[in-house]
Amino acid sequence: MGSILRFSDEFIEDVRARNDIVDVISGYVQLSHKGTSYKGLCPFHNEKTPSFSVHKGRQMYHCFGCGASGDVFNFLMEYDRQTFSEAVESLARRAGMEIPQESADPVGRAEKGIRDRLLEVQKEAAKYYFYVLYTPQGRQALNYLKGRGLSDEIIKSFGLGYSEKTGTGLYNYLKKKGFTDAELKDSGLFVYDDKSGRARDKFWNRVMFPIMDQNRRVIGFGGRVMGDAKPKYLNSPETKIFEKSRNLYGLYAARSSRKDHMIICEGYMDVISLHSAGFTNAVASLGTALTSQQAALIHRYVKSAILMYDSDEAGIKAARRAIPLLREAGINPKVCDLKPYKDPDEFIKGLGAAELEKRIEKAGNGFMFEIEQLKRSFDLTDPQGMADFQNVIVAELLKFPDEIERNSYLESMARTYNIDPDLLRRQLARLAMKGTSPPPKTVDEIKPPVARVKDPAALRDEKILLSWMSRDEGLTKYLKEYITENDFTSDIHKELVNALYDQARSGTFNPVSILNRFEDVEEKSAAAAVLEGHLLPDNVDDRNRAVLEVLAAIKERSYNRALESADITDPEVMQKFLLEKQKLEELKRGGLAIGG
Numbered sequence: 001m002g003s004i005l006r007f008s009d010e011f012i013e014d015v016r017a018r019n020d021i022v023d024v025i026s027g028y029v030q031l032s033h034k035g036t037s038y039k040g041l042c043p044f045h046n047e048k049t050p051s052f053s054v055h056k057g058r059q060m061y062h063c064f065g066c067g068a069s070g071d072v073f074n075f076l077m078e079y080d081r082q083t084f085s086e087a088v089e090s091l092a093r094r095a096g097m098e099i100p101q102e103s104a105d106p107v108g109r110a111e112k113g114i115r116d117r118l119l120e121v122q123k124e125a126a127k128y129y130f131y132v133l134y135t136p137q138g139r140q141a142l143n144y145l146k147g148r149g150l151s152d153e154i155i156k157s158f159g160l161g162y163s164e165k166t167g168t169g170l171y172n173y174l175k176k177k178g179f180t181d182a183e184l185k186d187s188g189l190f191v192y193d194d195k196s197g198r199a200r201d202k203f204w205n206r207v208m209f210p211i212m213d214q215n216r217r218v219i220g221f222g223g224r225v226m227g228d229a230k231p232k233y234l235n236s237p238e239t240k241i242f243e244k245s246r247n248l249y250g251l252y253a254a255r256s257s258r259k260d261h262m263i264i265c266e267g268y269m270d271v272i273s274l275h276s277a278g279f280t281n282a283v284a285s286l287g288t289a290l291t292s293q294q295a296a297l298i299h300r301y302v303k304s305a306i307l308m309y310d311s312d313e314a315g316i317k318a319a320r321r322a323i324p325l326l327r328e329a330g331i332n333p334k335v336c337d338l339k340p341y342k343d344p345d346e347f348i349k350g351l352g353a354a355e356l357e358k359r360i361e362k363a364g365n366g367f368m369f370e371i372e373q374l375k376r377s378f379d380l381t382d383p384q385g386m387a388d389f390q391n392v393i394v395a396e397l398l399k400f401p402d403e404i405e406r407n408s409y410l411e412s413m414a415r416t417y418n419i420d421p422d423l424l425r426r427q428l429a430r431l432a433m434k435g436t437s438p439p440p441k442t443v444d445e446i447k448p449p450v451a452r453v454k455d456p457a458a459l460r461d462e463k464i465l466l467s468w469m470s471r472d473e474g475l476t477k478y479l480k481e482y483i484t485e486n487d488f489t490s491d492i493h494k495e496l497v498n499a500l501y502d503q504a505r506s507g508t509f510n511p512v513s514i515l516n517r518f519e520d521v522e523e524k525s526a527a528a529a530v531l532e533g534h535l536l537p538d539n540v541d542d543r544n545r546a547v548l549e550v551l552a553a554i555k556e557r558s559y560n561r562a563l564e565s566a567d568i569t570d571p572e573v574m575q576k577f578l579l580e581k582q583k584l585e586e587l588k589r590g591g592l593a594i595g596g
């Protein structure tokens with residue numbers, strides 16, 4: 001769950017001022033002072049020679065290896081995979097600042113107060129369960145966890161605990177902490193008798209697994225029974241702070257993994273075993289099949305996922321349900337073969353982490369896995385069975401709107417199952433025309449128009465000029481007479497130039513604060529990379545000559561773009577362009593005299 005708060009520019013800048021970027025990043029990266037900046041190994045890609053630079057004066061970072069750039073908020077967004085609001089809150093708490101409650105709506109404030117109290121209930125419950133695990137009452141549960149190969153460190157990291165057998169221990173503990181029955185009833189941790197009004201703990205004699213959101217706040221629990229009682233696993237009901245379909249077990253840790261994919265498995269113990277073995281990018285759905293909301297949540301952090309479900313029939317069905325959901329969310333799904341073992345925990349115990357890493361590297365394509373499972377329903381030695389199977393393949397291929405992707409899979413299907421590819425194409429065309437499935441898009445329909453394709457040289461020059469402007473307030477003021485947002489091709493560049501002009505005009509020139517305008521992490525990173533990308537030449541003459549060259553190139557491209565779409569039959573329009581051309585030529589001839 002992301003933050004429901006929004007912050008004023010004043011508060012954001014106050015947070016920035018109290019969190020020096022060098023101090024913050026030093027908590028994650030070992031930095032050494034070199035000249036005007038600090039250097040270290042980039043935390044966003046593997047490297048042996050430091051190319052990651054943190055500039056104390058500008059309060060920004062930039063990697064000359066992978067291009068990662070940003071401010072202190074951007075760093076947390078990229079490294080800890082936080083939203084912008086979450087990064088602001090994290091840094092405010094780091095500085096000991098009080099988080100402002102933006103909403104003046106009494107109902108909104110009351111609702112947040114309820115949610116905060118429910119979070120406190122879950123937090124205290126987790127502390128209680130953890131404490132009981134290491135008492136004589138919890139010995140059986142602790143022995144069970146140790147028997148599964150879990151260390152004290154892992155038990156503490158995941159906050160594992162035990163709900164004792166009396167069925168009233170947690171209730172009595174939380175009442176002493178001052179929580180009301182109304183709050184405890186809303187927490188989902190208790191069962192109330194309608195007649196007597198008495199409460200008993202929902203979880204008893206169970207190993208407890210705290211369920212945390214991506215900010216590591218406890219929002220619910222899962223419990224595994226000690227003994228033969230049913231159900232074997234029991235989860236918290238949904239509450240105002242806990243929705244099963246919108247959360248994933250282990251996400252708070254997995255989102256900070258430096259892996260480019262997540263491992264999706266079935267149960268709590270699978271996640272914990274994988275993390276114990278070094279696979280800290282593992283998550284699991286919460287006692288239900290993977291949902292579209294969970295797939296969207298995963299997509300926030302990675303673009304690829306490895307399904308590591310149990311190798312039995314139930315696991316295969318779960319994988320087949322998950323694959324299309326992941327694909328629809330923009331995630332490339334792959335399937336890891338665990339045989340001869342049933343689940344990741346058994347595999348690690350049997351063959352070890354190194355062998356599992358090899359299996360992950362060989363994980364099969366999700367679509368190919370689906371087709372292979374569908375094949376089991378047909379007798380391919382029978383002509384009718386083979387024909388039916390080919391029709392199923394075609395029907396599945398119709399789900400791909402991208403013609404290139406669809407054709408790639410068609411060729412692979414043909415090779416794998418020894419089918420004539422032209423036969424599949426003809427059947428694909430017939431089914432599409434009949435309306436069996438929405439007609440697939442052609443390459444021409446999905447590629448952007450030529451006019452929308454950005455000129456790499458134009459983008460390069462725009463980035464150079466904006467970076468120079470961000471480093472020199474005088475240059476920004478001077479160029480306001482020569483160049484406007486209409487001369488730039490990128491929306492981000494238009495936003496940056498307007499922001500720089502606004503700051504120069506108002507006398508509050510602080511380019512790093514411009515990044516507050518971008519909440520999307522990719523846009524924020526792109527904007528930061530522009531501001532940090534290029535240094536101005538030291539020599540004044542060299543600087544003026546360089547600025548003139550880049551400015552003239554941008555203006556000439558802008559002039560040509562406008563001319564292409566102009567009505568050249570209109571004398572007034574042509575007169576305007578002639579004047580603009582004259583100004584451009586004068587600019588080239590006269591040069592610039594920005595400063596001396």
